[in-house]
Amino acid sequence: MKRAAVDLHKLRSDEVLATIKLACMTPKKSRCAANGGLDHEKSVFSIQQHKPLGACSHGLFVPPSAMNTAPSHGVGTNPQALSAFITASESYSIVASQDIVDVRGLKLWAKGNPVSSALQQRLLDRKLKQPLEACLLAEDGVTVFTLHHDLKTFLEQDTPLTLALRPWASLLLAQVKQLPLHSVAQLLLTTALATRPTTLPHAVTAMALAGVIASGRFTGVDVRLAMLGGLLHDVGEVYIQPEYLDHGTALDSVGHKHLVVHPRVAQMLLDVTTDYPKALCLAIGEHHERLDGSGYPARLSGQQLSPLGRLLAVVEVTMGLLRNPQAPLNRASFALRVVPGEFDPQWGGQVSDMARAAGEVLPPAAAHSRAEQLLPMTLIDRRLHQTQELAQTLKNQGRTGPFFEIMETALLRLNRLRVAWNALGFWGLDASQLSCQEAFELQLAGAELQQRLRALQRECMLLCERLGELEKTLLEPLWHGLLDGRVKV
Numbered sequence: 001m002k003r004a005a006v007d008l009h010k011l012r013s014d015e016v017l018a019t020i021k022l023a024c025m026t027p028k029k030s031r032c033a034a035n036g037g038l039d040h041e042k043s044v045f046s047i048q049q050h051k052p053l054g055a056c057s058h059g060l061f062v063p064p065s066a067m068n069t070a071p072s073h074g075v076g077t078n079p080q081a082l083s084a085f086i087t088a089s090e091s092y093s094i095v096a097s098q099d100i101v102d103v104r105g106l107k108l109w110a111k112g113n114p115v116s117s118a119l120q121q122r123l124l125d126r127k128l129k130q131p132l133e134a135c136l137l138a139e140d141g142v143t144v145f146t147l148h149h150d151l152k153t154f155l156e157q158d159t160p161l162t163l164a165l166r167p168w169a170s171l172l173l174a175q176v177k178q179l180p181l182h183s184v185a186q187l188l189l190t191t192a193l194a195t196r197p198t199t200l201p202h203a204v205t206a207m208a209l210a211g212v213i214a215s216g217r218f219t220g221v222d223v224r225l226a227m228l229g230g231l232l233h234d235v236g237e238v239y240i241q242p243e244y245l246d247h248g249t250a251l252d253s254v255g256h257k258h259l260v261v262h263p264r265v266a267q268m269l270l271d272v273t274t275d276y277p278k279a280l281c282l283a284i285g286e287h288h289e290r291l292d293g294s295g296y297p298a299r300l301s302g303q304q305l306s307p308l309g310r311l312l313a314v315v316e317v318t319m320g321l322l323r324n325p326q327a328p329l330n331r332a333s334f335a336l337r338v339v340p341g342e343f344d345p346q347w348g349g350q351v352s353d354m355a356r357a358a359g360e361v362l363p364p365a366a367a368h369s370r371a372e373q374l375l376p377m378t379l380i381d382r383r384l385h386q387t388q389e390l391a392q393t394l395k396n397q398g399r400t401g402p403f404f405e406i407m408e409t410a411l412l413r414l415n416r417l418r419v420a421w422n423a424l425g426f427w428g429l430d431a432s433q434l435s436c437q438e439a440f441e442l443q444l445a446g447a448e449l450q451q452r453l454r455a456l457q458r459e460c461m462l463l464c465e466r467l468g469e470l471e472k473t474l475l476e477p478l479w480h481g482l483l484d485g486r487v488k489v
Helices: 013-020 079-089 117-123 144-155 160-176 183-195 199-215 221-232 235-239 253-259 262-273 278-285 307-321 329-335 345-358 370-395 402-424 436-466 469-483
Strands: 094-096 107-109 136-138
Touching: 079 094, 079 117, 079 183, 079 235, 107 117, 136 183, 144 160, 144 199, 160 199, 160 221, 160 329, 160 345, 183 199, 183 221, 183 235, 183 262, 199 221, 199 307, 199 345, 221 278, 221 307, 235 262, 253 436, 262 278, 278 307, 307 329, 307 345, 329 345, 329 436, 370 402, 370 469, 402 436, 402 469, 436 469
Parallel strands: none
Antiparallel strands: 094 136
């Protein structure tokens, strides 16, 4: 595959705003599949009354100005997405579904013309009347037929997850044929397939998992709505620099600022350019949120989260933990309940039920000693305690405003982690008497607590954007306390 003719510059921190402004307020154009469709009015995943994301009491990681709709003088094109569309056009047929016109009425690209690097050059620094996504059509690539094939192929594999999902194979394969795949969704999925090949299998797997979880309580349109949510939950990643999406890369505050906007980008784009139910768009924007407020991008909590958003949060964390296809489903079941109050037990319980029904056999005990197995948890507990003391000391300095709020957040999260640690009961175990089940859960607990510490570090770093340089310097020991000496488990 050849690279695009123009190598676009990387997004700067201030260009995160431009990423979101793609989702400008324009009339929606329906290009959903003719076979099937969603009854927007009958879905039980109805929209509840929530605060606007920009009005969240905890504040957004995304600057509030980024939530504004595009100005009347037009909308720019995200350079990362544009580059991805051009790259995808080298493997698939992507054409203009309508004339691409700038804000002055000048036609930049004629309807029916295939996308090429020449379009990339014409669109640079141009303001368009319509979002570019609404003007493009992927004539091949991802369709409901390829999704049906990919889903069937996935369900035929022998992995812990597929074995758990297989009893619902007929249901899933029947429902996927009725998914209304809007042209914008098709474009984004095809682009992801061409530029990051692992993305589509991840989306198909999430689609299947969301459908099975939803089918435990619902049927028909609501199962399809959940499946669409699983399929499309990560389409916002098309707008993010690839290096920020590498799960093995530690991110600084700039990297985190780029990463955390992708759910909101997807929500706004789908809400404006498609006729999908608002409940679906809202949920996609919430798939990284947590019931206790520790998620992103808006740090929503409790009743601020929609029912479908809660379901997708469970799907998202399950998919992350099962990135290794051979990982046991019990791992996800444990992670969903290790810190009480993070996830909706209604949906998390579905994953636990699937794990029990699958009858998974625990992996063999590690070769190293039980004392060695306990050591990582001991070190994590020590770091929790030390960081908690530091946070309390900083809080007691009498500072107010954002500094105080960050310390309050850090202490709240750390207290919850210590409660979770104590509830596990490993602190009272004799290392020589650990059972196979206890050894397995001990390993999972270490990994999960490490993940929560990294999430807390990300949350606090982003909140620190509101602080002055002096206050940021005062908080640096807190970040080091969370990150330094990390134990690999």
